[in-house]
Amino acid sequence: MKELTIISGKGGTGKTSVTAAFAFLAANRVVVDADVDAANLFLTLPHTTIQKENFLGGRLAEIDPVICTECGECLERCQFDAISTDFIVDAIACEGCGVCVHYCPMDAITFEQQTCGERFLSTTPNGPMVHAKLGIAQENSGMLVSQLRQQAREIAKENDIPMIIVDGPPGIGCPVIASITNADGVLIVTEPSMSGMHDMERVKRLADQMRVPAFLCINKADLNQEKADLMKEFARENNIKFAGEIPFDREVTASMNAGKSLVEFSQGPASKAVQNVWKNVTSYINDTMNRLI
Amino acid sequence: MIVTIASGKGGTGKTTVTVNLAACAPGAGVQVFDCDVEEPNSHIFLKPENCSKEPISTMVPEVDMDKCTLCKACEKICQFSAITTIAKKVMTFPEMCHSCRGCEMVCPENAITASSRVLGDLIQGTNSAGIPLTWGELRVGEAMSPPLIEKVKARINPKAISFVDGPPGTSCPAVAALRHSDFALLVAEPTPFGLNDLALTVEALKKLDVPMAIVINRDDGKSRVIDDYAAREGIEILARLPFTREAAAVCSKGLLLVDEIPEMRLRFTELFSTLMEKADKGGERK
Amino acid sequence: MKIAVSSSGNTLESDIDPRFGRAMNFIIINTETMAFEIKENTQNLNLPQGAGIQAGKTVADLEVEAVITGNCGPKAFNVLEAAGVKVITGISGTVKDAVEKLNTGSLAYAGGPNVEGHWV
Numbered sequence: 001m002k003e004l005t006i007i008s009g010k011g012g013t014g015k016t017s018v019t020a021a022f023a024f025l026a027a028n029r030v031v032v033d034a035d036v037d038a039a040n041l042f043l044t045l046p047h048t049t050i051q052k053e054n055f056l057g058g059r060l061a062e063i064d065p066v067i068c069t070e071c072g073e074c075l076e077r078c079q080f081d082a083i084s085t086d087f088i089v090d091a092i093a094c095e096g097c098g099v100c101v102h103y104c105p106m107d108a109i110t111f112e113q114q115t116c117g118e119r120f121l122s123t124t125p126n127g128p129m130v131h132a133k134l135g136i137a138q139e140n141s142g143m144l145v146s147q148l149r150q151q152a153r154e155i156a157k158e159n160d161i162p163m164i165i166v167d168g169p170p171g172i173g174c175p176v177i178a179s180i181t182n183a184d185g186v187l188i189v190t191e192p193s194m195s196g197m198h199d200m201e202r203v204k205r206l207a208d209q210m211r212v213p214a215f216l217c218i219n220k221a222d223l224n225q226e227k228a229d230l231m232k233e234f235a236r237e238n239n240i241k242f243a244g245e246i247p248f249d250r251e252v253t254a255s256m257n258a259g260k261s262l263v264e265f266s267q268g269p270a271s272k273a274v275q276n277v278w279k280n281v282t283s284y285i286n287d288t289m290n291r292l293i
Numbered sequence: 294m295i296v297t298i299a300s301g302k303g304g305t306g307k308t309t310v311t312v313n314l315a316a317c318a319p320g321a322g323v324q325v326f327d328c329d330v331e332e333p334n335s336h337i338f339l340k341p342e343n344c345s346k347e348p349i350s351t352m353v354p355e356v357d358m359d360k361c362t363l364c365k366a367c368e369k370i371c372q373f374s375a376i377t378t379i380a381k382k383v384m385t386f387p388e389m390c391h392s393c394r395g396c397e398m399v400c401p402e403n404a405i406t407a408s409s410r411v412l413g414d415l416i417q418g419t420n421s422a423g424i425p426l427t428w429g430e431l432r433v434g435e436a437m438s439p440p441l442i443e444k445v446k447a448r449i450n451p452k453a454i455s456f457v458d459g460p461p462g463t464s465c466p467a468v469a470a471l472r473h474s475d476f477a478l479l480v481a482e483p484t485p486f487g488l489n490d491l492a493l494t495v496e497a498l499k500k501l502d503v504p505m506a507i508v509i510n511r512d513d514g515k516s517r518v519i520d521d522y523a524a525r526e527g528i529e530i531l532a533r534l535p536f537t538r539e540a541a542a543v544c545s546k547g548l549l550l551v552d553e554i555p556e557m558r559l560r561f562t563e564l565f566s567t568l569m570e571k572a573d574k575g576g577e578r579k
Numbered sequence: 580m581k582i583a584v585s586s587s588g589n590t591l592e593s594d595i596d597p598r599f600g601r602a603m604n605f606i607i608i609n610t611e612t613m614a615f616e617i618k619e620n621t622q623n624l625n626l627p628q629g630a631g632i633q634a635g636k637t638v639a640d641l642e643v644e645a646v647i648t649g650n651c652g653p654k655a656f657n658v659l660e661a662a663g664v665k666v667i668t669g670i671s672g673t674v675k676d677a678v679e680k681l682n683t684g685s686l687a688y689a690g691g692p693n694v695e696g697h698w699v
Contacts, residue, residue, distance in 0.1 A: 011303010374629020
């Protein structure tokens, strides 16, 4: 079983469109939407949700105003400015550390585990999709990503599915780390710009730290071919396998508007290019060592 | 006044809008704060000079084993498994620590003191047009960005006009950037992805009680998804920026639209004054 | 020797759970007699973070000499190492097969974690 995570560093480079195309091209796969705080994959994949589960995250302090004597102990100890001067906990600022709970002389503070979102299992034409919706302003997105990947692995193992494709979140923080740890390969989808270059370098360093082999795809390459060529050179010098470039093509947005994956919707230049990227990526990832049992 | 530029979806043009708005109003005293600390990009466009850099750290516990009696009080209070006793030793896991200082407070022997762990850098500089930029750069491999975002925001002078370039998404980093803003300018692209993520951000802003308006970026003149949504929600659309290959090429080179394309300067100047008007009113309402 | 094996079931025929921190159960076995008992790991399964650390403490408190599992991350490995528990990673198949292999000396102790931490 192989697991490929698609990341970008910079947002909006076309990660999800590429993932949706891969999910359509792979004959037998589990696809995971790990961009849990702005999930989009479900918008391009026809699916039927067959299972829903609440996702429990960290705890939240709540002060019972009837018991509270407003002694100020909690206010003084909270490091997150989460308690107002009229002794109401700001649920967004509360880190769930429990220090106020421990020190409240009246035991006026409850500390329950919170429902932070929902996890879904859906069926799609080429296999299951595991996705989620993180509640607004919720924490623990990294944990949710880990749970989704875990579930995808279990499904893949049970049903003998050879491939897991993960649509990763932007950035390099907690949920990104959670979506690439122990993956067999990451495909970095970038765009030929100063920002794209800057962010690609950072995301590549992260992949190196996590010891995950990296592949590169340059989207909208013709918008700045010069920059795209520099990126290819960077890939050569930094042990990144180049998986191909995709030209700017209005069909990409059109396919999104139609709620379909690009390869299903169009046979234009971008569609052909992404099929070539998929061919290269599958051959690269099958060359990697099996990391997990 | 703090105006945060946000989007939900990544790559809709938050940074483009932030830096061009700032650059079209020289003399207005605008300061820019890039809170997308995972992937900061504003400096690429604003090109600040003579930058100063300082490491930003967060508190983590350090245990004096000579004083420790292995009472496990620290282990019990820690919600994050960042400190634990095992085989007559106290182990700490700094990357799990949320810096709540519970262990330090609870230790009966005063064996725990505050040490620090570097999260990233805070960088400040001013460009040739006199625009000051402050940004954070998260250390690669570091999971926790909100404390660094808070440190960047701590540099905001509330009396000046501050533009905050936020990270994408709607979870902790995005919320950390949006909290305590006087106004939010949402940059949205007219696609199903753009709409879906815009709606999530609007929900977050309602929770945070921050007034907002929308800029449509890469407007193709056809799709009305954002217009329809904005009308339903009663959110004003302040500007529409068209997609042109020329604009995309300027941005890809790390240049400012307002410097390269005269029409863009007009549009951004107009947007700046409308935005200031709205944000002033929004501030009053609050 | 008393050892702990991460398992997705509760018999010697059960599969080894590839996860250590979030394993379903630990089967605590006397490798000479094959007598065993079950230590449930449910309290760690649903922990927001630090499951590896807590699971490491759970088995260390049972005073086992070694752990057999699939994947062990750096934090759990450090805890086990600090407690003097040896770790064998990368093992799949049934619990019984693994113990028999251990008895014939065909399993090697790991010098470090075999996977990255999960950060949660």
